[in-house]
Amino acid sequence: MSRLIVASNRTATPGEERAGGLAVAVGDALAERGGVWFGWSGEIVPRETRGIRMFVDGNVDYALADLTPVEHQGYYLDFANRALWPVLHYRVDLAVFDDAAYDVYAAVNRRFGRLLYQLLRPEDLVWVHDYHFLLLGDELRANGWRGTIGFFLHVPFPAPEVFAALPQHHRLARGMAAFNLLGFQTARDVGNFTRYLVEEHGAEVLEDGRIKVFDHVIRAAAFPIGIEPDEVARMAESDEARDAACRLGRIIENRALVIGVDRMDYSKGLPQRLAAFGRLLDDNEGLRGRVTLLQIAPPSRESVEAYRDLREELDRLTGRVNGDYSDLDWTPIRYLARSYSREVLSGLFRLARVGLVTPLHDGMNLVAKEYVAAQDPEDPGVLVLSEFAGAAERMETAMQVNPHDVGGMADAIRRALEMSKEERIERWKVLMDEVSDHDISVWRQSFLNSLEAIGREAG
Ligand code: ADP
Numbered sequence: 001m002s003r004l005i006v007a008s009n010r011t012a013t014p015g016e017e018r019a020g021g022l023a024v025a026v027g028d029a030l031a032e033r034g035g036v037w038f039g040w041s042g043e044i045v046p047r048e049t050r051g052i053r054m055f056v057d058g059n060v061d062y063a064l065a066d067l068t069p070v071e072h073q074g075y076y077l078d079f080a081n082r083a084l085w086p087v088l089h090y091r092v093d094l095a096v097f098d099d100a101a102y103d104v105y106a107a108v109n110r111r112f113g114r115l116l117y118q119l120l121r122p123e124d125l126v127w128v129h130d131y132h133f134l135l136l137g138d139e140l141r142a143n144g145w146r147g148t149i150g151f152f153l154h155v156p157f158p159a160p161e162v163f164a165a166l167p168q169h170h171r172l173a174r175g176m177a178a179f180n181l182l183g184f185q186t187a188r189d190v191g192n193f194t195r196y197l198v199e200e201h202g203a204e205v206l207e208d209g210r211i212k213v214f215d216h217v218i219r220a221a222a223f224p225i226g227i228e229p230d231e232v233a234r235m236a237e238s239d240e241a242r243d244a245a246c247r248l249g250r251i252i253e254n255r256a257l258v259i260g261v262d263r264m265d266y267s268k269g270l271p272q273r274l275a276a277f278g279r280l281l282d283d284n285e286g287l288r289g290r291v292t293l294l295q296i297a298p299p300s301r302e303s304v305e306a307y308r309d310l311r312e313e314l315d316r317l318t319g320r321v322n323g324d325y326s327d328l329d330w331t332p333i334r335y336l337a338r339s340y341s342r343e344v345l346s347g348l349f350r351l352a353r354v355g356l357v358t359p360l361h362d363g364m365n366l367v368a369k370e371y372v373a374a375q376d377p378e379d380p381g382v383l384v385l386s387e388f389a390g391a392a393e394r395m396e397t398a399m400q401v402n403p404h405d406v407g408g409m410a411d412a413i414r415r416a417l418e419m420s421k422e423e424r425i426e427r428w429k430v431l432m433d434e435v436s437d438h439d440i441s442v443w444r445q446s447f448l449n450s451l452e453a454i455g456r457e458a459g
């Protein structure tokens with residue numbers, strides 16, 4: 001079995017707390033095959049001391065490269081976070097386009113490509129992750145690498161004209177065409193990417209589905225990412241989970257709990273969600289005093305203006321609903337701007353009658369899957385899911401909503417609260433089968449199988 005080389009902006013070094021599902025999956029794949037995990041060290045250091053830290057854990061080598069302050073600003077904060085992230089999530093209005101930032105992004109991909117190339121052996125299988133490294137494959141090729149390179153985009157690939165809004169999209173597309181296999185979360189993303197290459201770059205889709213573009217023949221396919229459902233189910237029954245559910249239960253008493261758990265990000269549809277909950281109370285007098293929304297959303301990347309505005313808007317919306325409807329013993333929206341352990345979250349998911357997952361756009365959305373996996377099979381809650389989350393493509397028995405439609409969401413929450421146990425169980429079973437059938441190990445195995453098959457074809 002060839003060695004696996006994984007490149008991702010952030011890596012999960014051994015012993016780090018709260019390694020997420022992705023880190024576990026990548027770590028397992030690396031441990032199984034042996035290999036290298038390459039990425040940013042998380043350190044920002046002056047140019048003179050910039051280096052690469054290497055250490056070994058079992059049969060996995062970690063190679064972690066530092067960034068200088070200029071690189072961190074241009075590559076990470078400005079281009080990846082303020083241009084690529086918003087455009088890939090359909091928020092061209094929030095994107096800041098800056099040629100100088102792109103140049104630093106390209107330079108970091110070039111420098112990292114050089115560093116990574118030095119670690120490679122001829123038979124290695126290379127797997128690059130996410131939008132930070134769109135040019136990394138091309139840079140490996142520029143250094144002389146001829147082996148197979150796979151790429152997985154964790155976020156959505158938007159409609160062609162949205163991606164084409166990036167002033168540097170031509171150069172990015174050429175970079176992406178250097179990968180042999182491009183994996184996406186959904187069939188919709190694959191369709192968008194293919195149409196983009198055809199419309200903007202005259203690509204040709206071959207009979208076997210491969211795409212001929214810029215003198216390369218590449219493959220694009222969907223590999224929906226998953227979770228470890230058994231792990232979540234186990235955590236939902238842990239002491240920590242029960243304890244958390246008990247503490248919250250004392251406060252909400254016998255009221256129905258509606259839960260939302262997100263990173264605070266403008267892609268998550270939080271203002272629309274809070275507005276929908278407000279509308280639910282406006283329109284249904286009978287629900288006042290009988291249902292509580294718990295929204296957990298720790299702030300992220302506050303340095304960016306758009307996030308500060310979002311925080312203010314959420315405070316305002318929460319204030320409006322709580323101001324209108326709170327009573328001596330009831331606050332309609334409990335908004336917690338902090339993060340919790342996975343055990344605590346699982347316990348809260350299990351307690352909640354309704355899980356609200358309503359991003360405006362999301363690559364997959366793992367919270368949707370975690371909510372399902374945490375439920376009590378005898379008395380499961382209802383998932384209300386945005387049709388624009390990647391998860392929606394295969395979670396058909398969730399109550400799917402348009403996250404821009406505040407009235408529609410309010411109505412869906414009401415119906416979820418009123419749903420019979422029989423229907424809840426019926427819907428949940430189908431969702432749980434999907435979450436189990438496409439767990440995180442199926443994701444990594446199917447991607448690596450496809451990548452290896454391409455390697456064999458290429459001989
Ligand atoms: P994204 O990758 O955009 O943040 P996902 O829903 O795909 O969205 O993944 C988020 C992960 O982070 C999930 O595993 C979820 O449980 C976790 N998470 C999200 N919000 C919180 C929070 N407030 N506290 C702790 N963990 C969180």
